[in-house]
Amino acid sequence: MTNRIAVVDYGMGNLRSVEQALCHVAGESEVVLASTPDLIESADRVVFPGQGAMRDCMAELDTRDLRQAVIDAAASKPFLGICIGLQMLFEHSEEGDAAGLGILPGQVKRFAADLKGADGLRLKVPHMGWNQVVQTKPHELWSGIDDQAFFYFVHSYHVVPDDAGIVVGQTDYGYPFTAAVARDNVFAIQCHPEKSARDGLQLLRNFVGWNPALA
């Protein structure tokens, strides 16, 4: 059985890193960069990465006519959102007052500017570096990864889902924020598994073999 993984390529962000990390764990599976709708439609599973400003990401997605293919994929096959690829699944972002894809109900908000850490010093924004993900719910993609394992983050905005029931991971930065969500065949995470050493590769490996029940 073929297992083709499409990495949505809309010209933004660190696609190569995502592609290379997937190739590293993909085994017999095929990894393709998908810059046209048909490559997303024909894939068995889809990775939706992203970096940069959400408004620009949405614009680039539309320029390449990929919006509908991404929405369809998120409704029909194993789907992994990463970073802005998580944020774009939601309805709206404060960043540039941008509309998202609206697949998941909720907002994307900026970290407050006056947050303080345990040492009393101002917390820097972007939230950049390795932080712990608390696995608030079990999920197949956490398999083989310790609760509170460190993952690499770099972002200034985070999602606030309307439905707390979709949250599967939380991270603390001044306050606990949503680090990962899951609903049916969709899993999306704020940090960068492709840059999170062993645990990140494990998450990608879990995704390559993930077969969620489909509606």
Place this chain on the structure above:
Amino acid sequence: MLAKRIIPCLDVTAGRVVKGTNFVGLRDAGDPIEIARRYDAQGADEITFLDITASSDQRDIILEVVEACAAQVFIPLTVGGGVRQVADVRRLLHAGADKVSINTAAVDRPELVREASDKVGSQCIVVAIDAKQVAPGRWEVFTHGGRKATGLDVITWACKMAEYGAGEILLTSMDRDGTCEGFDLALTRAVSDAVPVPVIASGGVGNLAHLADGVSEGHASAVLAASIFHFGQHTVQEAKAFMKERGIPVRL
């Protein structure tokens, strides 16, 4: 809790890692990919390559190094040296770098930082600042490996660069670089406290206490070092264990 980062830095020229003192007297320290893999295995939080290749005809070698590294090392990779325009930033990111650091070109034309961060996102843009103390509590920005004064005040410049879209500041003390006497902590602290973005302390690490001091006294988000790791004096693991003992959050 967000961990403080330890970043081994590899000065690369013509595809080899080298290390000198005060930017002169270079010693060969090995193959960049091999060294990056070793640091990854030791638990390094990121890797930084600084391309110090002088001649332009050897410039593209760094792209091959970055590409090979990115295929094997799955932690963030920052690359700097000789970045003059947005196209250079794009080429390095495309080769597999996660962040690109800009130094002299930002001084020559600050708008470059704004343009680059607009295009690729500020999370990819590091502004590297080489600082020299010129009076007590005053530091000036230098370029060209510390040879050329710019007249710019380091703190003012760092704030301006953050405002222009630098996602991070890589701050090197030219007075301390290669001396093994420790970071310039007053400098590090002054800049860290002034800017809203993370600061990486660099220049002068000679022992593990220096790394810890950079965080606890310099308020740096990350510490960068070369010599103490390259020549086998310490592993990244030892550095992290030491920092943890000092109560600093690290990823072990």
